[in-house]
Amino acid sequence: MTDGQPRSSKNPAGANKALAAALKDAGCSYASLALRVNELGRNQGVDTAYDKASVTRWLQGQQPRGTAPQLIAAVLSERLGRELSPADLGFAPEPQRPVAGRALVYGDDVAETLHILAELGSADISRRGLPGTVPFVAGALTAPQRDWLLWLLDHQDAPREEVPADGGPVEQVHAMIGMFDRMDNHYGGGGVRTSIVHYLSTEVIPMLRRRGTAAPVRRRLFAAAARLAAMAGWSSYDAGEYGLAQRYMVQGLRLCAEGLDRVLGGQILAGLSHLATCLGRPDEGVALARAGLATAKGAGSPLGLMRLYAMSARGHAAQGRAAEATEALRLAERHLEASRGAEQESAWVRYLDHHYLQAESALCFRDLGLGAQAERTASESLRANADRRRRQAISRSVLATAHLQQNRLDEAIGAATEALDTLGSVHSERSVQALRDFRARLRPVRHEPLVREFERRSLPVLGTAA
Incomplete structure (x- = not known):
């Protein structure tokens, strides 16, 4: 028209x-x-x-x-x-x-954003109104970055007013976010995804539609809703629902603007960067990390910047750019050291620590073919994260690849078998993909009896090798 x-x-x-x-x-x-x-x-x-x-x-x-x-x-x-x-x-x-198309757009109208999120959540839970597999659309990542950065230019000096917790709706939503975080870390996104989507759609979005809420409280509610949308995206990613992950994160970024929360905005962009890199678009992953760095600089969160530099390193490493990846990891380490501790950081980034950076560094070293460095950092990650099953599963797969890169096949298969056993209690497609990456690297030695036995055992979990 x-x-x-x-x-x-x-x-x-x-x-x-x-x-x-x-x-x-x-x-x-x-x-x-x-x-x-x-x-x-x-x-x-x-x-x-x-x-x-x-x-x-x-x-x-x-x-x-x-x-x-x-x-x-x-x-x-x-x-x-x-x-x-x-x-x-x-x-x-x-x-x-269809909502699957509209949810790729970072819209100007926040009322429409709420409507899209509610509709997307309903369709997601009922599985009606969505195609069988909602596609990840790499080309749709550029416009949300542009729209967010244009918003950022207009709101660099926006106040970030804090409201004390008072047992009201903000505190209640934060308590639910904490519970979902614990479940996600322990069981993986596949085990908690539907609960997050349902709570966001049926409880939090109606709160945001109510009139009469004080502006500072309303801003904090929008930030909490943005965090939930990002969690819905992250858990969808972890469940292998990559297209839904993209859509929840884009809509979460729009809600974040209403919450005036630059730290959280940077973290949502970090999640989109991770998604793009792991789905074969590391160039977009680097671009999204850069947008996140532009967002979070000056927001008072060294830990948030650390994660964004780690995501930049992941994108560079996936492209074989060793110098750029090494520099990004150096900057990530520098910002980690600059942090005054989790309690001085935004609630959205307090889970980030030295062990998180170790795990991401191990993946970078793996992708760059640096087996000895990958082995050292993956081993440190395993020792530090005994209670985080998803990270354990991924780090064991990285360790297996590191052994393989150093021609230690027996140790590689041993670590991969331990990773396979860990997957029995974690609903995480990211963990599965990490082990599939290792299995693909076994092709040159597929004739070895040890390899054939591992492939036989892994078939029910990893499926048929491509």
Whole structure:
């Protein structure tokens, strides 16, 4: 649609009284409604040119085609502070662009973001309205980075007002986040993913739609919701739902803007960087890490910067850029040393420590073919993370590869077998992929009896080798 006058159908009841009442309640002029609908349309890739005359026709009973009824409902929901559907405004709803497509967009309208997240969560849990496998779309990562960085330029000096915990909704949401974190670390994302999505969709999003919440509390609620959306993305990633992971993280980044939380914004970009690198787009992984560094610099979180430099190193290592990866790891170490301790950091990054950096460094050394360094750091990670089963499984797979890179096949198979045993209690596709990476490296020695036996044992967990 480009002329603002798409084909339309006539409302047999005549004048659209529901739309007229909503406009009056919202104090919204015809021109401002048309302008805002056009803005939302552009944000979703639909070029519209509605004007005052268009609104007059809608009030006379004409119904625009395409997504315009949804856009009109989104605008008036925003103005009135309550959710409205096209049907509430006298429009017959028409098929909308699938939520899997809309969730890739970092939208201007936060009310629409909440609607998309709720719809995505519902479809995710019920498995209705989504394709069998929601695709990861690397090309859709550029626009959210740009939109976020443009927002950042406009809000560099935004206040970050703290509100004391008072037993209210913010503290309750933080308590749930802590519980989900513990479950994720112990059992992997596959074991907790649905619970996170359900809580975000049915409990937290309705909190954000309520009117009358004090602005500082509302900001902290948005930040907590952004953290939950990011967790939904991370746990989806860990469950092998890569396309859903991308969509939850993008929408979480949009919520983060409402929370004015640059540390968390950097961490969501770090998660997207990790996702891109591990799905074969390390160039995008480096770009996302750089966007995260631009976000988090000056936000008072050395640990957050440490993780972002580690993600940059991962992207460089995956591309075989040893010098760049080494420099990024050096900067990660420097920021780790600069931290004054977890209690002086944002709640979102307190889990990050020396052992986290060891585990990520081991993966970098593995990808660069530095077997001895990978062995040393993976071994240190294993000793330090006995209670984190996912990290144990991944580090054992990295250790197995490090042994293999040093032509120590017996030790490699031994470490890989231990990793395989660990996977029995962890629902983590990332852990499975790490062991698949090791198995792929066994091809030159596949004739060895020890290798054939490992491949036989690993088949139920890892599937058939490609």
